[in-house]
Amino acid sequence: MSDELSPNGLPAQLPATDAPAPALPNGRAPRQPRGRRKATVEASEQAGAPATRGRRKAAPAEPAPTSAPPAEEPSEIAVGGAAPAPLPFWGEQQDGAAPTRGPGATTADSLYEVELEVRNQAEQRSGQAPELGFLAAGALQLVGENLRRMGEQQAARVSELLRGVDLTDYLDPDFWRGIGMVLRYQIDEQVAFVRRRMAGEYTTDAYGMDREVIEVVRPFLRFMYRTWWRVQAEGLEHVPAASRALLVANHSGVLPWDGAMIAVAVAEDHPAGTERIVRSLHLHWFSSLPFIAPALAAMGQVPGLPENAVRLLEHDELVAVFPEGLKGVGKLFKDRYKLARFGRGGFVQAALRARAPIVPVTVVGAEEIYPMLANAEPVAKLLGFPYFPLTPFFPWLGPLGVIPLPTRWSITFCPPLPTDTYGPEAADDPLTVLGLAEQVRETIQATIDARLAERTSVF
């Protein structure tokens, strides 16, 4: 197991056993006190962040403690009082960064301890019915994640509902009754959230990005990142913590999941913990699709026009592009990991104009999530799609065929190529532009080949 620690004290690499699979406790380093990482995140979070941003960091990802917590630990959750170890960390932040962390967080942290205990019991198969244990842990996690968005009163109400319920004893019907009551209560609270949006009280930027929507989607993406694809992100230190950069990645996997996972990697695993939002450029064709267009915009994606790329970079944003475009996502399974042509070097021009470093990124694992055996072009033409994939599961299994295969992914961020050594006229010089594009392409292909050689199994 990796013992490399990133600067904020968390293992730099994900342990292989964090998936809900039977795991053997094997001499893992004891878990760092929870909250340290959170504290660094809050300290660096901008004041402009909306109030709803206080929520937990990827809980399911953190390695479970190896030694089972003492069985006699009080099972009733503590509210504010007997706080667990991390309290001092956010105690320091209380004055300045209070709005970034809801008062429900204290309760949620205690819930998190219980959740870990339950998960641990289930992993070691020490309790009865381990599958039920995972489900119980998942339910506790959901309650906890919701709790982190809530106020003091609501948190008190939740802990009142849970009083007297032994949260570690998931075989007791009382446990499920308590959880059920809490979830119902939390749904009522979500209604208030929706009502507020109905009154128009939210903000979007000029590209349509809505941070609240990003917060809503993030737990799901985090689940795909940590549990489904068990993504290993490397070289995140090459991504600047605050300044501009252009991430250039290979594109694969029929649906653009790779872009989403790059964004999660930067938001979750960056050593600086600044939770930067990656603005991916998408084909402008998507902006004319109903429902998809506003959803992409709300999640911070931007139509892939050169003006947009330069403007975002000039505002010191982190921009991701996939120069292969549709040729990449619509690749057949037999062509996997062979980079397609890199457009006409437009991404290099944008980077040169904005004097932004280019960070080549490789994604390995996304090629196999939907093995596209053939492209049914007549169907695609009929529906107006760029391609219509035929995989072993799609369209034969209907909606089930859309579930991606749980391959194991690795995302590598390569050292940046500086562009500030070129003059402003370089952007209009085809030799420089195409030369740099080729250099980026070769870096990505070489890294893909190296990663593939290391890889022992697709899953």
Next chain:
Amino acid sequence: MTRVLINGIDGPLGARVATMLSAEPGVTVIGLGRETPPAPVGRAEWLEAVLNGQQLLALLRAEEIEVVVHLAFVGAERPTPSREAAVQQNVLGSMELLGACAAAGVRRVVLRSHTGVYGANPLNPAFIDEARPVAVGALRGLLRDYAEVEQFVAEFAARHPGLAIVSLRLAPLLGGWSPIVRYLTETGPRMLAGFDPCLQLLHFDDAAAGFVRAALADVRGAFNLAADDTVALSQAIRLAGQQPVLVLEPLVRVAQAIGNDAILGHWPYDLSFLRHSCVADTARAKAELGWTPAHSAVAALQALRAGGHAGTDPKTSEARLRAFLARRS
């Protein structure tokens, strides 16, 4: 001494520009309109008339006008009676005015235009700057009039280098009557299901301040004017105190094909503006005109919900009363 003619002083914007310009030192303001101004016009004098080209020329010469502010566009500040009459005044009237200005040796003309002249198109960048060509073919109605005038201006300015022509492309105006206000205040403003474009707005007072600056500054060319924040269309409707009504695009297309335009209610622009954003970059106005918007779009929408300019909030009224009583001390 700068002598300014405001064409369209019979609209609220013209009256406001007249008030602000006549308060500037060394500026004399003369107004021209079809009706009596609807609001105070400061020290400005006005003429109620409908003039043809020759009469305009006579007025400009006799009054030794140096700067013309052209705001008289039918349909911009009150509902249009008929499209034909609107095109006649908006497009042909503007051409006539520009011809008269060139002939009378006017130094500068400031024209009213609209950020919608760029059209709503997925190929437009997220922030459109003034260099983007005007999309005449894609527009209908009032936006098309603006776009045709802009197109005419581009050629006309090249042939008359002595006349500085400034066009101020205004985002949809809030405050007073405007096409977007009529849309936002009708019950159940229509939206296309599955689309929620970003909307840029401009407060009436910020627009007036823009015209004052453009009339007095030594600039030429087009400038975008808009509030600093953008709102999603659905959000704008909700902030104005309404709930959007969703319609399906194929239905709208069928209805429009058989001549039923009522399906979109009072939506003032083309269907494409319900699908795609049209957000203009105001960097040039800030850098060269020194103009900055004082009102945000969100605040202007909240004021719209409160029913106009003055809030009904008792605290605001109290504060305003005190400020008014203290004005002489």
